[in-house]
Structure formats: structure tokens, C-alpha cells
Amino acid sequence: MGKIIVTGASGNFGRAAAEQLLQKVAPQDVVCLTRSPEKLADLASKGAVVRQADFDDPESLVKAMEGGEKMLLISTLRVGTRVEQHRNAVEAAVANGVKHIVYTSVIGGGLEDHPGVEQTDHYDTEQIIKASGADYTFLRNSLYADAVATAMAIPALQAGSKPDNAGHGKVAMVAREDCVNIAVAVLTQDGHANKAYDVTGPELVSIPEAVAMISEMAGKPIDLQHVDDEGMYQYFDSLGVPRKASDVVPDGPIPWASEGMVTFGQSIREGYFDVQSDDVERITGKRPRSLKSVLEQYKGAWPA
Known part of the structure; x- marks a missing residue:
């Protein structure tokens, strides 16, 4: 398995995903991107590769993505203005040969016609990833x-x-922990290319x-x-x-x-x-x- 890139690795979701990946794959294959590398000193000490990256600085991203095969793209928090950030990340990843992008979307992320401002960001990002030529998996998370x-x-x-x-x-509210579990499962298993999953609670x-x-x-x-x-x-x-x-x-x-x-x-x-689905249990083997x-x-x- 090649290197797995985790964006936003100093956030709650990214850190939890990186910590789990370190238990499942060789530590040097976990690449953690963050604007604040000092926040991830503990993961670096476990052998993870920690790189400085800023979604608003495309040049920093190109360097940060080197050697990646899969990427967990965790949506940023800037609702309404984050699509450009996501586009920068996708373009830098594909330019570096990343083959598979796993993206944290939202329930209804594939619907063109939707009232939610948040959903519109996710829909636009899903379209950018689909058009990039990389394989994709969309994790359409319910309300945390x-x-x-x-x-x-x-x-x-x-x-x-x-x-x-x-x-x-x-709404089938879902534990963030279950969203992390399914993300790590998709990154470390085969058979999830070009699929979308509804990530919900029970x-x-x-x-x-x-x-x-x-x-x-x-x-x-x-x-x-x-x-x-x-x-x-x-x-x-x-x-x-x-x-x-x-x-x-x-x-x-x-x-x-x-x-x-x-x-x-x-x-x-x-x-x-x-929307309530059994995707979490089916893919992770654990009931949400x-x-x-x-x-x-x-x-x-x-x-x-």
C-alpha cells in the first residue's frame, strides 16, 4: 500500500483518523497535513510524516502531497467559501499521482437541488473530485x-x-467516532472505489x-x-x-x-x-x- 494523506490532521476528525491509521499501516505511510505541524509532534514521534500545508496556498499543497496514493480530504470549516480550498487540494493531489480521494461529504451530497448552503459546498466538491480523474469514495455524514x-x-x-x-x-445522528471508523476502513480496504456511502447512526x-x-x-x-x-x-x-x-x-x-x-x-x-443506512456496520463490522x-x-x- 502506498502513502495515505490525511488533510486537516490537527483537527478532531483528522487526528483521530491518523491515530487509527498508525495502528493499521506502516507509520511512514501516514502523511499528516496541517497548518500547524507543532500540534502533531506526538504523531511524528510515532513515525508519521507530518507536513506543513495550507489549503489557501496551492504551492504549499503540491509539495505536501508528494508520494501519496490515497487521500482523506476532510472538508474545511469555511461553509460557503471552502469549495476553492477543496479544489486546490484535489488538483495538488492529482498532480502528484494520488489515485483515490476519500471525501467527508454530507447526507444528500449528491443532490443538485437542495436547500442547504452546507450541502451545496459538498455537492460542488463531489463534482470537482469526480471530474479530477481520481477514484473517489464519498462519505456522506449525517449530523454529528x-x-x-x-x-x-x-x-x-x-x-x-x-x-x-x-x-x-x-435525522439519524452519527457519532464522529463512527465517521472516523468508516473513513479508516475505506482507506485500508479494497472495493470502495467510486462509491458513495450514507454514514448514519442507528x-x-x-x-x-x-x-x-x-x-x-x-x-x-x-x-x-x-x-x-x-x-x-x-x-x-x-x-x-x-x-x-x-x-x-x-x-x-x-x-x-x-x-x-x-x-x-x-x-x-x-x-x-x-436517511438511515447500515453502511457503518457493513464496512467497519461495528454497530454505530x-x-x-x-x-x-x-x-x-x-x-x-
């Missing part, structure tokens, strides 16, 4: 249960209320059901307020969140825009996330974790 257990649970418990525009739409749950579960486990009431999309925008406005990706101040206090969150909720409400088990994992971080 970890985000529900932290970014959703903590403010809702602090405020005792949560505005929400997802209605009663269902049960379909609505946001109100998830909030009720959080409330019950914490022993604190949370008043869920059903709002429309404009009401959701106004809530984020009140927190000082810019509406559009183009309005985000570089290196400012809030690095994301509310349109990603609002259209995500809309996508759930309109049924675009109502339930939302409840992920909530229990993070419960210690909730306000007392």
Missing part, C-alpha cells in the same frame, strides 16, 4: 451526535430554552426528541421554541452572527455564518436528512453508537 451533545445541548441547558427551525424532521430522531432526551438526562427543563427560518436568523442576529459567509470577518470573533445553520435546519425539516450513548459521553461538560 457530538455536536448535538455539545454545541446544541450546552447553550440550551444554560438558557433553559432553544429556538429551532427543524420542525419534526428526522436511529432516526427529531431535534425535539433529542432536546427532550438532553433535558431528561440533565434533569433540567428546556423550552423548545419552534420558529420559522426568519425567526432563526433573528436569533443568530441577536448573538452577532453574520448571516452570509461573505460577511464573516477573517479571524473575527465568530468564524461562521448563520445561513449554514438556518438552511441546515430547513433541510432537516423538509426531510433531506431522513446511539445518540444516547454519545450524550452520556459528553454529559460531564454540561452546566450543572
